[in-house]
Amino acid sequence: MACPARVICPTEGLPEGGKGARFAWPPAGGEGKGFVVRFAGEARAFVNRCPHLGVELDWEPGEFFEETGLYLVCSTHGAIFEPSTGLCVAGPCRGARLEAIAVEERDGLVQLIDDPPARPNGPGPSP
Ligand code: FES
Structure with missing residues (x-):
């Protein structure tokens, strides 16, 4: 059963190149944090x-x-x-990347995609 997407913030709460929003990550627990910002018109997490x-x-x-x-x-x-890719272009970790998180904007809300669509040719069930 698909999990509902989780709301991070209203879309209007993310100004272009401005303050972002922090959220718990992974969604099902853990101590990590994620963040989302707006760049080139899109929410990037x-x-x-x-x-x-x-x-x-x-x-x-x-x-x-x-x-x-x-x-x-x-x-x-x-x-x-780079906000569009997470690639480090300068500094001590040059060439490394931030780990991207899938989000979407729908109904005026930035939401986590907790349940990505199944791959059409993905692995089948375990024997
Ligand atoms: S650049 Fe050193 S901890 Fe981020």
């Missing part, structure tokens, strides 16, 4: 864990962009990430 040392990125809660609003930045050592 990632696990809030820097590939360098595993710490959270935001320099204030929900603040992930550097001053131009074009890149995400890690507050600890200043690694710079």
Whole structure:
């Protein structure tokens, strides 16, 4: 049975290149955190864990962009990430990526896609 998508925030709560929203990740428990920001008109979500040392990125809660609003930045050592891909383009973890989280915008809400569609040619049931 499909799980309902989980609401993170209203779409209007995510300004382009501005403050993002934090949320618990994974959705079913655990101590991790995710975050979502708006970039190039789309909601982009990632696990809030820097590939360098595993710490959270935001320099204030929900603040992930550097001053131009074009890149995400890690507050600890200043690694710079592309908001569209999560790729680190400068800093100590250059070439590594933030772990992306699937989200969608529907009915004015940014929502986690907790139950991604099954792959048509995926593995069958265990014997
Ligand atoms: S912990 Fe993020 S750049 Fe070092």
